[in-house]
Amino acid sequence: MTALIVAHIIVIIAVGSVVFHFWSPWWWTEVASNWGGMDSTILLTFWITGFVFVAILFFVAYCVWKFRYDKNRRAEYQPENKKLEFHLTWVTAIGVAALLAPGLIVWNKYVTVPEDALKIEVVAYQWGWKYRLPGEDGILGKTSIKYINDENPFGLIPEDKNSKDDLLVDSDELHLELGQSVKFELRSIDVLHNFYVPQFRGKMDMVPGIITFYWLIPTRTGDFEVLCAEYCGSGHYAMRGRVIVDETKEYKDWVAQQVTYEKFLVENSNEKTIKLVKN
Amino acid sequence: MHEDENNKLHSKSQTLSSDTTLESAITGGDIDYLPPQELPDQDLYHSHSWWTTYVFSQDAKYIGVQYALTAVGTGLIGLVLSWLMRLQLAFPGLGLLEPSAYYQFVTMHGMIMVVYLLTALFLGGFGNYLIPLMCGSRDMAFPYVNMLSYWSFVLAVVVLLASFFIPGGPTGAGWTLYPPQAITAGTPGYNGGIVLMLISLILFVIGFTMGGLNYIVTILQYRTRGMTLMRMPLTIWGIFTATVLAMFAFPALLVGCLMMTLDSLLGTSFFMPAMVSMGETLDYDGGSPILFQHLFWFFGHPEVYIVALPAFGIVSDLLSIHARKTIFGYRMMVWAIVGIGALSFFVWAHHMYVSGMNPWFGFFFATTTLIIAVPTAIKVYNWVLTLWKGNIQLTLPMLFSLAFIVTFLNGGLTGLFLGNVTVDVPLSDTYFVVAHFHMVMGIAPILVIFGAIYHWFPLITGNYLHEGMGKFHFWITFIGSYAIYFPMHYQGFVGVPRRYFEIYDSPYIETSTIGLNIFITIAALVVGFAQLVFLYNIILSARAGKPSPKNPWKANSLEWLTPNMPPEHGNFGKELPKVYRWAYDFSVPGAKEDYIPQTTPPSAVVNAKVEQS
Numbered sequence: 001m002t003a004l005i006v007a008h009i010i011v012i013i014a015v016g017s018v019v020f021h022f023w024s025p026w027w028w029t030e031v032a033s034n035w036g037g038m039d040s041t042i043l044l045t046f047w048i049t050g051f052v053f054v055a056i057l058f059f060v061a062y063c064v065w066k067f068r069y070d071k072n073r074r075a076e077y078q079p080e081n082k083k084l085e086f087h088l089t090w091v092t093a094i095g096v097a098a099l100l101a102p103g104l105i106v107w108n109k110y111v112t113v114p115e116d117a118l119k120i121e122v123v124a125y126q127w128g129w130k131y132r133l134p135g136e137d138g139i140l141g142k143t144s145i146k147y148i149n150d151e152n153p154f155g156l157i158p159e160d161k162n163s164k165d166d167l168l169v170d171s172d173e174l175h176l177e178l179g180q181s182v183k184f185e186l187r188s189i190d191v192l193h194n195f196y197v198p199q200f201r202g203k204m205d206m207v208p209g210i211i212t213f214y215w216l217i218p219t220r221t222g223d224f225e226v227l228c229a230e231y232c233g234s235g236h237y238a239m240r241g242r243v244i245v246d247e248t249k250e251y252k253d254w255v256a257q258q259v260t261y262e263k264f265l266v267e268n269s270n271e272k273t274i275k276l277v278k279n
Numbered sequence: 280m281h282e283d284e285n286n287k288l289h290s291k292s293q294t295l296s297s298d299t300t301l302e303s304a305i306t307g308g309d310i311d312y313l314p315p316q317e318l319p320d321q322d323l324y325h326s327h328s329w330w331t332t333y334v335f336s337q338d339a340k341y342i343g344v345q346y347a348l349t350a351v352g353t354g355l356i357g358l359v360l361s362w363l364m365r366l367q368l369a370f371p372g373l374g375l376l377e378p379s380a381y382y383q384f385v386t387m388h389g390m391i392m393v394v395y396l397l398t399a400l401f402l403g404g405f406g407n408y409l410i411p412l413m414c415g416s417r418d419m420a421f422p423y424v425n426m427l428s429y430w431s432f433v434l435a436v437v438v439l440l441a442s443f444f445i446p447g448g449p450t451g452a453g454w455t456l457y458p459p460q461a462i463t464a465g466t467p468g469y470n471g472g473i474v475l476m477l478i479s480l481i482l483f484v485i486g487f488t489m490g491g492l493n494y495i496v497t498i499l500q501y502r503t504r505g506m507t508l509m510r511m512p513l514t515i516w517g518i519f520t521a522t523v524l525a526m527f528a529f530p531a532l533l534v535g536c537l538m539m540t541l542d543s544l545l546g547t548s549f550f551m552p553a554m555v556s557m558g559e560t561l562d563y564d565g566g567s568p569i570l571f572q573h574l575f576w577f578f579g580h581p582e583v584y585i586v587a588l589p590a591f592g593i594v595s596d597l598l599s600i601h602a603r604k605t606i607f608g609y610r611m612m613v614w615a616i617v618g619i620g621a622l623s624f625f626v627w628a629h630h631m632y633v634s635g636m637n638p639w640f641g642f643f644f645a646t647t648t649l650i651i652a653v654p655t656a657i658k659v660y661n662w663v664l665t666l667w668k669g670n671i672q673l674t675l676p677m678l679f680s681l682a683f684i685v686t687f688l689n690g691g692l693t694g695l696f697l698g699n700v701t702v703d704v705p706l707s708d709t710y711f712v713v714a715h716f717h718m719v720m721g722i723a724p725i726l727v728i729f730g731a732i733y734h735w736f737p738l739i740t741g742n743y744l745h746e747g748m749g750k751f752h753f754w755i756t757f758i759g760s761y762a763i764y765f766p767m768h769y770q771g772f773v774g775v776p777r778r779y780f781e782i783y784d785s786p787y788i789e790t791s792t793i794g795l796n797i798f799i800t801i802a803a804l805v806v807g808f809a810q811l812v813f814l815y816n817i818i819l820s821a822r823a824g825k826p827s828p829k830n831p832w833k834a835n836s837l838e839w840l841t842p843n844m845p846p847e848h849g850n851f852g853k854e855l856p857k858v859y860r861w862a863y864d865f866s867v868p869g870a871k872e873d874y875i876p877q878t879t880p881p882s883a884v885v886n887a888k889v890e891q892s
């Protein structure tokens with residue numbers, strides 16, 4: 001009796017998990033980048049692991065019921081079965097390889113940045129985001145922690161000529177152009193952070209002292225939330241931003257509104273002068 | 280003086296070997312021949328005072344219980360912290376916690392559960408209690424050091440809990456303690472709590488090393504006559520391999536803690552690059568935060584197996600005993616334990632796929648990680664094949680073992696998601712990870728711990744645990760914890776990040792996800808309540824439970840074959856047991872009973888057709 005109940009519950013867990021998987025409302029949001037390959041790898045993993053999960057639980061349930069205790073019966077005596085163990089080993093190895101191979105192919109793409117990718121710097125700090133675009137020369141000027149102050153919030157090195165035309169986006173909102181590949185150069189000025197947009201799938205920690213990166217191509221327009229995905233102190237949960245994927249025209253309009261470092265310096269000194277005059 | 284002792288030892292071992300029937304063995308006359316004892320019998324310290332009996336005891340069994348009770352007591356604090364966290368997540372409107380308190384609870388819950396509960400309970404608790412008994416020795420090799428090990432652990436716990444009472448409170452750095460945030464403003468407890476945490480971990484490692492050396496030396500040197508390595512119960516294999524792993528892994532944690540302590544107190548820059556904190560440029564320069572992550576996970580990943588391998592070993596024994604069947608593929612099981620242990624040192628950076636380390640490492644660590652799935656799968660197959668054509672008694676230890684198979688299988692398979700570097704990218708740092716590691720190294724090993732407690736409680740106290748309360752505890756814990764963690768994976772797919780004090784109504788998260796949070800919290804509270812019933816059962820049954828006969832489960836291993844139950848100091852009375860077979864001779868054809876204890880000589884069961892011993 002107990003054996004029957006236990007066997008049934010194990011079956012219910014197996015079937016219930018599958019039912020939950022297909023009918024629960026909780027699933028990923030529609031992908032908005034070229035990393036749909038990650039979704040397909042997850043689906044493949046689901047099929048293989050789901051099959052193994054259900055098969056093994058059914059086997060256990062069957063054993064619990066079929067071989068329930070009977071004091072007049074003896075268990076079978078079989079310490080080993082080398083042939084069976086060997087077959088199970090290579091079947092498992094093949095299953096694992098079938099998961100790994102597609103995974104590594106996608107990973108290879110993830111770490112290989114296309115040459116025409118637009119470099120955009122994402123700067124993380126406790127607790128917010130700002131961004132920097134390379135300007136007309138396509139090169140981001142060098143930065144250093146030492147230079148960070150009120151007049152130079154990004155810490156650009158003033159002697160570096162490449163920095164003059166860099167566009168400074170001192171706001172948590174970034175725009176991207178639909179279909180244009182982007183390499184995010186990730187920089188943190190304080191602790192670890194992680195630039196995460198759920199719809200883009202990509203993720204990478206931002207580590208003070210080094211520049212990390214990942215790349216993607218936005219594949220649909222929309223307004224997406226940026227979240228920090230590496231714990232960074234008590235404001236971690238509130239470290240949000242926005243990424244808006246635009247058609248080319250809207251994107252160009254947005255870029256045109258941004259201020260270059262050179263202009264920023266002038267504006268800053270103007271403000272100072274005004275302040276001085278006022279005083 | 281020194282030579283004298285040597286002579287004494289020599290003469291003692293000579294008298295020992297003269298007992299044995301060496302000659303008849305050489306002539307092939309005695310099927311019960313065993314090699315002579317190699318070491319002289321242990322000279323045990325017998326306590327004289329109340330202090331040395333009840334506080335600074337040197338009896339491994341007593342130390343085991345001390346370890347277990349301290350670990351469980353600390354674990355209860357971790358449990359209460361998890362309730363508070365779950366209440367905050369389900370009902371953010373109540374304003375129950377401040378963000379800083381939430382993060383402090385996250386951190387303390389994690390560290391307590393992984394290190395101070397699971398590691399201490401499996402190795403300090405079960406290790407101490409079972410190693411000498413199952414190996415057939417009188418005690419640990421170094422009982423005094425063993426006592427020091429426990430008291431270092433107590434000191435570590437006291438230092439850890441003291442951080443709740445200092446200004447700024449305990450550290451809120453997350454259990455991984457990643458610098459720079461762990462020691463800079465912006466993280467709760469960044470100047471006091473973190474230092475106490477690091478000191479506590481250092482004390483834990485010191486204490487654990489004293490205990491660990493004992494376990495290793497005892498298993499290698501103090502097994503009784505006939506107890507060859509390949510006759511040891513898998514419980515001992517699991518504990519042994521886990522201890523060896525710990526001896527290699529904990530030093531990485533130790534140096535990591537020492538270096539961070541120096542960074543915090545003396546201003547060195549091991550892990551600290553030039554950085555700005557709260558608008559101020561700090562004096563640090565040139566350190567590497569990723570270096571700490573490598574040290575941490577070089578400890579942290581083997582740590583998973585330090586917890587899992589003893590559970591693997593124990594559950595193998597429970598399944599075999601309660602299914603009345605030989606463990607399937609014992610040799611494969613041993614090699615799988617050893618293989619998993621060795622491989623576990625080559626997979627650590629799978630915790631760091633998106634850490635900013637060179638992304639090309641991803642190829643190597645994804646491959647090694649998925650390779651480790653093969654021996655792990657073999658273990659699962661062998662457990663379920665042990666059930667095949669068994670004679671399965673659905674006792675509480677068996678029920679918990681079955682529940683372990685379900686949860687471990689689930690958690691192991693989701694490991695294939697996270698280990699496969701590409702799949703890890705969208706899922707890392709989401710609730711999928713939280714669900715995965717709770718299922719695989721929280722719930723699964725704890726179910727084994729419960730099974731083991733129901734199994735060995737009669738040995739420790741002489742009484743059974745109450746069956747009815749046990750069943751209640753089992754069903755609520757098993758179904759309840761599955762209900763907590765299975766749906767939680769799907770929050771991860773949605774993209775809910777972990778370590779979020781509050782998620783708000785983010786545009787990409789359906790509001791029903793919040794409803795799921797409430798469900799999970801209720802399930803967690805119910806499961807927590809069942810643990811109180813379990814504790815009540817322990818106290819009640821220890822005092823006035825149903826008395827158990829000797830060897831109540833009809834097991835073969837030595838711990839059940841002591842002259843007294845519960846076993847006394849020195850374990851085995853006057854003479855140490857002699858071992859003639861492995862611990863898995865169940866349902867041997869031709870034998871009268873369905874089990875043959877390890878001490879039964881072949882001449883007593885001549886008709887039994889034993890294949891492997």
